[in-house]
Amino acid sequence: MARDGAVYVCQSCGSTQTKWAGQCAGCGAWNALVEEVQSRPPGAMAPAKGARGRGLMFEGLQDAIHPPPRIATGVDEFDRVCGGGVVPGSAILLGGDPGVGKSTLLMQVAGSAARRGVACAYISGEEAVEQVRGRAQRMGLGDAPVKLAAETSLREISEGLKREKFDLVVIDSIQTMWSDAHEAGPGSVTQVRAAAGELVRLAKKRGVAVILVGHVTKEGAIAGPRVVEHMVDAVFAFEGERGYPFRILRGAKNRFGATDEIGVFEMGDAGLAEVKNPSALFLNTSGERAAGAAVFAGIEGSRPVLVEFQALVAPSAYGTPRRAVVGWDSGRLAMVLAVLEARCGLGFGDRDVYLNVAGGLRISEPAADLAAAAALASSALDQALPQDCVVFGEISLSGEVRPVSRMESRVKEAAKLGFRRALGPADVDSPALRMTGAARLSDAIRRIGEADWN
Known part of the structure; x- marks a missing residue:
């Protein structure tokens, strides 16, 4: 019998059920339902009975349009896919196969942007700070003023980003983040959804651009619930065939730019080199x-x-x-x-x-x-x-x-x-x-x- 406040969450599609079953009713996967206890975050209070909101403030279609500001990272192919630069307060989800170069690309973006005066932070949940620093030095970015941290606790990351003001933050990766408000393990559907939701809210509230690295499944889809792709403002895929040095950054979703835009890179010993003329x-x-x-x-x-x-x-x-x-x-x-x-x-x-x-x-x-x-x-x-x-x-x-x-x-x-x-x-x-x-x-x-x- 399920405990009070417990639900069964499918680890394939993220659908929830009140009781366990051998097959998920949402996607048909077998033995994918895992019991998870839904708990309120520490210190959070239940909504008061009879509480009323402030109501909506409506605006007309004829009001003036103000294009969003952009942060030019200095990596032109990345800025092209973003629509002309990263928008402050936006959340970007970057997915790709293991070893394709996602961390290399984002270290290059953070290092180039930091050299242009953008306050950047790189938070790794998979590698130690020394490993990240060593990669940056091999890429010739050892002198870039990027703040590094190795942490997986969502609470610690949130507190750290609130103490110090950043313009661009890289989270590598979203599957390693965990929240102590949930009993599920890191990488589960509940933890990925909670971590993505908290980081997206932090980006909107603090006006900082957040780039989330996402692992992919063997089918090529980003691991975790599909709701994460709806939460973020842009979804990029970093593609590359084994045996080829070429890498394609492809925009699948972008609220601030065109979709299906591509950026072309060539992988080398010192990182990724931009390809200005892909046809040649x-x-x-x-x-x-x-x-x-x-x-x-x-x-x-x-x-x-x-x-x-x-x-x-x-x-x-x-x-x-x-x-x-x-x-x-x-x-x-x-x-x-x-x-x-x-x-x-x-x-x-x-x-x-x-x-x-x-x-x-x-x-x-x-x-x-x-x-x-x-x-x-x-x-x-x-x-x-x-x-x-x-x-x-x-x-x-x-x-x-x-x-x-x-x-x-x-x-x-x-x-x-x-x-x-x-x-x-x-x-x-x-x-x-x-x-x-x-x-x-x-x-x-x-x-x-x-x-x-x-």
């Missing part, structure tokens, strides 16, 4: 382009990015052909293969298909359909695309090539990097590049099969 980094400009490669002119947030799609179509040695894709949606690949077979006469039923996005970047926009189809057709026909050609366009199930958004920005970025022609939708006209329009996918495939594009 993701492209191979040496030598002739091989069959099975197509350069895609894409858009990531507000930034045009050129990246290479690589495809290999080979005879299958087994009864069931393989379909492998890295950096793109596997369902989208299956759709493009079906359209190529049904509308263009290319057969892939007895051949293995491999598709890769070079550089470790992950592409999600539909405008990459034509680039993937061009790479697949180039490999199947053993005919290379011209070295100075970029490809973009969305493919419908009927085989039609449809226009995509911000085509002018795509072709301008391609022209800046030396490309002279583009294969895309038929109704595109650009003075920067020589456009080869294709109303249908079969027209594009026929053009790819031609040896001379002139």
